[in-house]
Amino acid sequence: MLKQCCDACTASSTCVAYTLADNVCYLKSGAGSRQPKTGATSVLMSGTSPPVSTCSAPEINVDYYGNDISNVAVSGNQADQLQACCNACSKTRWCTAFSVANGVCYLKSSDAGRKAKPGVVSAKTTYVTTTPTPTPTPAGNRTCGAPVWNTDYYGNDISNFGTTGDFGTMLKQCCDGCKAIATCSAYTLANNVCYLKTVAINSRPVNGATSAIVPPLPGTSVRYCSNPEVDYDYFGNDIANFKATGDVNAMIGQCCDTCLKNSQCNAYVLFEGVCYLKSATGMRSSKVGARAASVPTVTW
Numbered sequence: 001m002l003k004q005c006c007d008a009c010t011a012s013s014t015c016v017a018y019t020l021a022d023n024v025c026y027l028k029s030g031a032g033s034r035q036p037k038t039g040a041t042s043v044l045m046s047g048t049s050p051p052v053s054t055c056s057a058p059e060i061n062v063d064y065y066g067n068d069i070s071n072v073a074v075s076g077n078q079a080d081q082l083q084a085c086c087n088a089c090s091k092t093r094w095c096t097a098f099s100v101a102n103g104v105c106y107l108k109s110s111d112a113g114r115k116a117k118p119g120v121v122s123a124k125t126t127y128v129t130t131t132p133t134p135t136p137t138p139a140g141n142r143t144c145g146a147p148v149w150n151t152d153y154y155g156n157d158i159s160n161f162g163t164t165g166d167f168g169t170m171l172k173q174c175c176d177g178c179k180a181i182a183t184c185s186a187y188t189l190a191n192n193v194c195y196l197k198t199v200a201i202n203s204r205p206v207n208g209a210t211s212a213i214v215p216p217l218p219g220t221s222v223r224y225c226s227n228p229e230v231d232y233d234y235f236g237n238d239i240a241n242f243k244a245t246g247d248v249n250a251m252i253g254q255c256c257d258t259c260l261k262n263s264q265c266n267a268y269v270l271f272e273g274v275c276y277l278k279s280a281t282g283m284r285s286s287k288v289g290a291r292a293a294s295v296p297t298v299t300w
Contacts, residue, residue, distance in 0.1 A: 006043065010180065017044045042079065055086035055098075056124045056159055063120040064099050064106075065113030067245055067254075074105045081105065082121060089125050094242055096257060097124040110254040112246045124159070125261075144175035144187075145213035152206035153188050154249070155256055156224045158196040163189065170194070171210065178214040183222045185300070186213050199224040199298070221299040225256035225268075233287035234267050239277040244270065251275065252291060259295045267294045 006018070019026045021040040041058075072088050074081040078100075085105035089095040097111040099122040111124050158181060163170035174194035178184040186200035190209040199222065200213055216222070239262065244251035248270075255275040259265040267278040271290040281294050 017042065055082075055089065057161060058082055058121045058123045059114075060121055061116060061118050062099075062122045063101070063113075063115055063117035064097050064108050064111040064122045065115050065117075067097075067108045067110040067113060069095055069107045069109055071104050071106045074100065074103060078121065082123065086123065086125070094240075094258065095125065096261065098122065109242060110245065110250075110257070112250040112254060141217060142179045142214060144178065145215070147171060147210045147212050148203075149210055150205055150207055151188075151211045152190065152204050152209040153186050153195075153197050153200040153211045154202040154204050155253055156198045156200075156202070156260075157253075157257070158184055158198060160193050160195045163192050163194050171212075175212065175214065182216065182220055184214060185216050185222065186211065198222040202227060216300045218300055221297055223260055223295055223297050225259065226294045226296065228252055228270070228291040228293040229284075230291060231286060231288050232292045233271065233285050233290045234269050234278055234281045234292045235283040235285055237267075237278045237280045237282045239264055239279055241274050241276045244273055244275045248291070252293075255291075256293070256295070265295060267292065 019040055019042040043057075069092060072085075074084040076084070081100050081103065085098045085100050085107075088105055089098045089107050092107050094109045095107045097108040099106045099108065099120055101117075101120045111122070114122075161173075161177065163173045165173075170189055170192065174187045174189050174196075177194055178187045178196050181196060183198055184196045186197040188195045188197065188209055188211040190206065200211065201224065203211075242258070244254045246254075251270055251273065255268040255270050255277075258275065259268045259277055262277060264279055265277045267281045269276045269278065269290055269292045271287065281292075284292070
């Protein structure tokens, strides 16, 4: 529903904000007076003042378990707490997600431990840039390719959102969501959640998942994580390292996501649960148990 509100507001030249309450979306010409209202969710669109946070739409009753960096107390209504938590995460090195519970904001290095938990609200940070938010690409200029059944384009996620309706409607929501982001070139729909992707290089069979290519406009540049090389190391050129968690795919995802958010990172190596971010691939050598990947930029 939040995605539907956002799309409707984006399509209206006079809409700068919206409020979702009791399953009804109210489009606004201005932010107006702000007041607490139980169950309501409001968003100020990018390009207005003050700017929106650099965090995704909140996931209600979801906890990103583990991967804690630190925690801070937050106060006010739910919107105030989420905004304070988002601001804290945006200013904390290696923070890519957070969970809010009982007035405490838990800053996370990853959202890998996602699980249902009543009363907890979680969100992820999005890419932070110093340039204005680009105008969404007109939907008519791009088309979505034919769906590929039982296929997942793993990794290289930009964001994700819930979809509703029948299967055709959910695919259209995915398609429209990807077309609205210049750097999105593919999506995967699984369990009613649409995952927007920069590239579709990591194809794997997953029952129930549906994926499609969405070719970007010519001249669009994106960064992406290449397929990891198994049992190889890129020696030297380290920027930083951090402990990854979960299975090997989850840890690779954490390495990729963190590298993509660091403009100096152009490669990573995962070894014994530690992710080493690199400024360059450097010397390539054999190392049993290591996973190494470059993070190049491609221009369409």
